[in-house]
Amino acid sequence: MRLTVVFPGQGTQYVGMGKDFSDNMLFELANSALGYDLKTMMLEGPAEELKKTQNTQPAIVAHSLMMFEKLKSLTQNKNLKIERVLGHSVGEYSALCAAGAMTFTEAVSAVHFRGKFMQEAVPAGRGTMYAILKQDENIIKEACENASNSEEKVSPANYNEPSQIVISGDRSACEKAIKYLEEKTGNRVKAIELQVSAPFHCNLMKPAEIKLSTILDSINFKSLNYNYIANVDAKEYSMETKPQTIKENLLKQVCGSVLWTQSIQTLATSPESIIIECGPGKVLTGLIKKINPQLKVISLDSESGFSEIEAL
Numbered sequence: 001m002r003l004t005v006v007f008p009g010q011g012t013q014y015v016g017m018g019k020d021f022s023d024n025m026l027f028e029l030a031n032s033a034l035g036y037d038l039k040t041m042m043l044e045g046p047a048e049e050l051k052k053t054q055n056t057q058p059a060i061v062a063h064s065l066m067m068f069e070k071l072k073s074l075t076q077n078k079n080l081k082i083e084r085v086l087g088h089s090v091g092e093y094s095a096l097c098a099a100g101a102m103t104f105t106e107a108v109s110a111v112h113f114r115g116k117f118m119q120e121a122v123p124a125g126r127g128t129m130y131a132i133l134k135q136d137e138n139i140i141k142e143a144c145e146n147a148s149n150s151e152e153k154v155s156p157a158n159y160n161e162p163s164q165i166v167i168s169g170d171r172s173a174c175e176k177a178i179k180y181l182e183e184k185t186g187n188r189v190k191a192i193e194l195q196v197s198a199p200f201h202c203n204l205m206k207p208a209e210i211k212l213s214t215i216l217d218s219i220n221f222k223s224l225n226y227n228y229i230a231n232v233d234a235k236e237y238s239m240e241t242k243p244q245t246i247k248e249n250l251l252k253q254v255c256g257s258v259l260w261t262q263s264i265q266t267l268a269t270s271p272e273s274i275i276i277e278c279g280p281g282k283v284l285t286g287l288i289k290k291i292n293p294q295l296k297v298i299s300l301d302s303e304s305g306f307s308e309i310e311a312l
Contacts (some may be wrong), residue, residue, distance in 0.1 A: 007088070
């Protein structure tokens with residue numbers, strides 16, 4: 001069996017996440033690295049605190065890596081090979097940590113600052129994000145270009161699956177893009193405004209990218225134990241990838257689009273290949289099945305997922 005492990009991003013968090021790992025020492029490492037009680041926030045809430053971007057991101061990464069620790073032990077016992085990892089947005093940090101590029105404390109601390117800088121980058125109300133459903137990728141790009149000018153911009157942020165592309169940027173530019181789509185297609189366009197604290201993965205995140213560079217400079221990036229697929233270009237990077245390249249990809253990711261659809265489309269369909277979603281929720285499992293229904297996906301956010309791995 002050849003395994004690809006995928007790690008979810010923001011929006012998958014929930015109060016009670018990590019309860020199956022309540023005795024895991026990684027909780028203590030996370031609390032020490034962050035200087036506050038992430039464990040209690042994850043297990044007991046309040047939800048309002050967990051939803052804050054600077055708390056959400058380390059919570060998701062911590063939970064994902066606790067789950068990966070259990071998965072890795074299981075795969076080693078069964079002589080199953082992990083070939084590659086990839087993560088959706090902040091999940092890329094989980095993936096790279098799982099691959100050995102950074103330590104657990106480096107990853108948790110980095111995404112805390114990443115979330116904080118993202119939150120601080122844009123004044124409240126200026127930007128937003130919309131999920132555009134069932135529209136062609138090219139016309140969405142065209143709409144974003146048409147709606148952007150030197151002062152206000154909008155761009156594709158997440159290519160989640162072929163019928164769902166998220167746009168992000170200045171609120172007025174996002175609304176102009178949707179209007180352009182309606183006029184161009186002659187239809188009422190289904191556009192869902194996302195309940196997010198900031199417009200992620202667009203040019204408005206440039207201040208966050210600049211600040212994050214200093215944080216990433218402090219990380220001693222190491223060689224990879226598995227290949228990984230990067231969000232920014234959907235390319236698979238080998239274990240020989242230079243640490244500097246990994247850092248550069250993480251920086252580009254702050255303002256760049258998450259090419260999730262394109263990343264999953266690079267994966268081969270075969271009876272020997274299995275994708276494992278490692279982290280809270282089953283969002284990626286749902287997206288992957290829409291991108292390529294032929295791919296076998298197992299979610300680990302329930303004990304039945306680990307039972308499936310045991311049965312391989």
